[in-house]
Amino acid sequence: MIKIDKSTISTPKILDQKNPQSKGSLATQALNADHEKGVRTFTFDSAIYGHASVKEALISVQNKKCCFCESFVRHIAHGDVEHFRPKGGYQIDPDASLITPGYYWLAYDFENLYFSCQICNQKYKRNFFPLTDDSKRIKSHHHFTNLHLEEPLIIDPANDNPEDHIYFDQEIPKAKDKKGELTILRLGLDRDDLNEYRLKWLQLIRDIARHAAKGDLISLNLLQEAAEPQSELSLMVRSNFPFLSKVE
Template identity: 30%
Template sequence: MIKIKKNLEEVPISLIPAFNDLFLKTGQIPQTTFTTHQKRMDIIKNKTYNDKYSERYKLDDVRDSLIAIYKYKCAYCEQKMERYNVEHYRPKKIYYWLAFSWDNLIMACPTCNGYKGTHFDLPIGNTRISFKNTEANIRLINLSSSKYDAIEKPKLVNPEVTDPSGLIRFQISGRIESQDERFKYTIAKCQIDRKYLNDDRRKILNVFKRDICSAMLISDSNERLLCIKMIVSKFINDSRDEELPFLAFRRFAIENMWLNNFIKEMN
């Protein structure tokens, strides 16, 4: 996991509540926006989520915005996805009124999404939020998570809110772990430590070690040193490339001097 940067002020137009004063620049409320608003109000009135409305949070403007933010990567495991889900941080089955809320929508791979399910435990003694249907609350429907978080203090990590730096660790084998209770809960519920992911993370280091081994075979010392520097530089640059998967693992490897240690072992 890495911290995801989402501008909560740039709400996809189809998710904006259908109040005339929110569309003064365009002069009218778009039909897609009006329809989503109607479905939202129907869900709130009935106090339960209706699966037949699922297309409303999967409209093109929502998907396109999330793709630009997440770079086709899962919010939890960071793998690149050909298939992906527009997922809810707070489960829509419980928090029905947040089904179309911008600050509650994330992008996840089908596997993490499936394991996550409706897991959303709160610390013992904390009260789960309920919704009061007022115009003020509807107007703030896309920006309510921070207020809810302060009250509920949920165990599940929101990658758009909490920075995992220093709170998660990796092993050279690719395994992910944490001593932080919230990250431990998230890793367990989404099963981010599954073998497939561990193998893919480990392959990143294996490629680095293979390239270093090849560089060590260069007889000319200056040329060999230059080649090693280029390999290390590429690894560091890749760790900054938001398009690539497993950035947290790459950055952890750099911060913990794994690259240097591999090179020393091969000398």
């Protein structure tokens, strides 16, 4: 995982909550009204939050990578528009029952959306969203301004710095704290196929590093590029070659 800076792009017009006539605003208003009527199970329009303009904006700001496993996605799959705070309902444990409603009022909120590979999103994260203190959970749109009081136990790549919570021992992700531990476990970041893929990439990077150590400037440039945010698996590279984080 790497930190994602959404301040560098504009919110897609379809989700512009400042425009009360945008599709995202109108859909959110309808959800809020349904909640007032006692509705607790909602229907969401993926054509709005998953609109091409939304997906392309997320892909761009995430350097074409899954927000969780940091793998390139589009050459092999369409990828998902993922809700960090689950829209329909949430689980505090993957084996627990789904608790409804979820964060319905954030279904069309660009800040709550990321681009993810299907495996990270559909097989692992799904509706998992535990907090350090569940008594602080915000349960309706009436208290949305208090979201900052929540302390999620999985990494939010736009509001957390993943490097504060996760590092790599060779190709294997390791936790620095509880948030890192649950993120690795519940997002499947230590899955075998992903570790095998990382290892192959790391072996190639090590070969490049050996050439760079002999003074080959092209290899040095390639090594530095591999540690930059736009490169695949860049946190793993920086963890194994920490001096690259200090190279300007």
